[in-house]
Amino acid sequence: MQNANTAFHKLVVYSIVGLMMIPIIATFIYSISSRWGATILPDGFSLQWYGQLLTDERFLAAFGRSLFIGISALTLSVVLIIPAIFVVFYYFPKLDKVMNILILLPFAVPPVVSSVGLLQIYADSSIPLVGTPWILIGTYFTIALPFMYRAIANSFESINLQDLMDAAHLLGASTTRAFLLIILPNLRKGLMASLFLSFSFLLGEFVFANILVGTRYETLQIYLYNMRQTSGHFTSALVMTYFLFIFLLTWLASRFNRGIK
Numbered sequence: 248m249q250n251a252n253t254a255f256h257k258l259v260v261y262s263i264v265g266l267m268m269i270p271i272i273a274t275f276i277y278s279i280s281s282r283w284g285a286t287i288l289p290d291g292f293s294l295q296w297y298g299q300l301l302t303d304e305r306f307l308a309a310f311g312r313s314l315f316i317g318i319s320a321l322t323l324s325v326v327l328i329i330p331a332i333f334v335v336f337y338y339f340p341k342l343d344k345v346m347n348i349l350i351l352l353p354f355a356v357p358p359v360v361s362s363v364g365l366l367q368i369y370a371d372s373s374i375p376l377v378g379t380p381w382i383l384i385g386t387y388f389t390i391a392l393p394f395m396y397r398a399i400a401n402s403f404e405s406i407n408l409q410d411l412m413d414a415a416h417l418l419g420a421s422t423t424r425a426f427l428l429i430i431l432p433n434l435r436k437g438l439m440a441s442l443f444l445s446f447s448f449l450l451g452e453f454v455f456a457n458i459l460v461g462t463r464y465e466t467l468q469i470y471l472y473n474m475r476q477t478s479g480h481f482t483s484a485l486v487m488t489y490f491l492f493i494f495l496l497t498w499l500a501s502r503f504n505r506g507i508k
Contacts, residue, residue, distance in 0.1 A: 271490065274483050274486055274487060275483075275487050276289065277289075277479065277480060277483045278296055278297070278480060278483035278484040278486075278487050279292050279293065279294060279296070279297075279484075280292055280293070280480065281293040281295070283480075296478070296480045296481050296483070296484035297484045297488070299481060299484075300481065300484050300485055300488060301488075305465070305470065306470060306485070308465070309465045309466055309467050309469065309470035310467050310470075312380065312464060312465065312466050312467075313450055313466045313467040313468075315380065316380050316383050316384055316387060316449070316466065317387065317446050317449045317450055318446075319380075319384045320383075320384045320385075320387035320388045320390075320391055320449060321391060321395075321442055321445060321446060321449075323384065323388050324388055324391050324392065324395045324445070325395075325438070325442075327388075328392065328395050328396060328399065329399060329431070329434070329438070330426075332346075332396065332399050332400055332403060333403070333408075333426060333430065336400070336403045336404075336408050337408055337409070337412060343400070346396065346400075350392055350393040350396045350397070351393065353389045353390055353392060353393060354393065358454035358455055359454060359458070361386075361455070362454060362455055362458035362459055363458070365377075365382065365386065365459060366458070366459070369382065377459060377460075378459070378460050378461070378463040378464065379460065379463075379464065380460070380464050382459050382460070383455060383456060383459060383460060383464070383466075386455050386459065387449050387452065387455070390445075390448070390449060390452065390455075391445040391448070391449060394441055394444055394445040394448065395441045395442075395445055397441075398437050398438075398440055398441030398444070399434060399437050399438060399441060401437060402433070402434045402436070402437030402438070403434070406430070406433045406434075408430070411425070411429055411430065411433075412425055412429075412430075415429055439499075440501075443496045443497070443499045444496075444497070446496055447493045447496035447497055450467065450468075450489075450492070450493065450496075451468065451489075451493065452468065453468040453469070453472065456468055456469055457469060457472070467489065470485075471485055471486070471489065
């Protein structure tokens with residue numbers, strides 16, 4: 248009976264995965280087809296669309312901008328969030344409940360509303376931020392905050408922070424030295440998992456990028472939106488390249504996440 252239930256559950260899961268893979272496979276086939284019209288199968292296969300994409304200077308520039316914004320936002324997150332979580336867990340553990348509520352605020356406010364509010368705040372500012380990557384870096388920092396905080400907080404909960412710090416103090420280490428040499432190395436897996444997961448999410452963000460900077464600082468998602476009217480084969484190659492990159496980041500995040508608990 249147990250084997251029958253296991254086989255049924257696997258059948259359901261594999262069926263769902265198979266249905267979800269159909270559009271991905273169809274997009275991939277279309278991206279490598281030289282021409283696909285009224286026939287069931289493509290007339291031929293070619294990698295010319297991928298070659299055209301990977302040699303497109305506009306695509307490479309947009310991809311580089313997305314990498315710059317994502318890495319800068321995550322660097323800012325690491326510098327600010329890890330010390331903040333350490334202070335919460337070590338000195339004020341009761342504030343963790345409050346932090347769990349505060350980190351949900353970026354999801355409580357729709358991106359369109361947040362974008363309009365940011366435009367009203369910084370449109371007449373003496374420091375020109377609208378239309379520059381700096382406003383996106385700050386915005387993406389708030390988006391990555393929930394992912395970063397929850398993953399790193401789980402790592403703090405699993406390392407027995409108080410005992411490690413007490414042992415370090417008994418051995419003569421200062422709080423700063425103990426944090427840098429003992430606590431941070433124990434957070435490596437949780438930190439890497441949160442970074443990969445957050446970066447894959449930020450790379451696909453469109454609303455803030457479109458409203459706050461648009462074509463003045465064309466990111467990957469803006470480039471994809473602007474190229475939607477071109478050849479379907481080229482667009483499919485672009486979508487598949489983006490999908491494979493996100494899949495790689497998600498896989499790396501899952502690999503690091505296995506060793507957190």
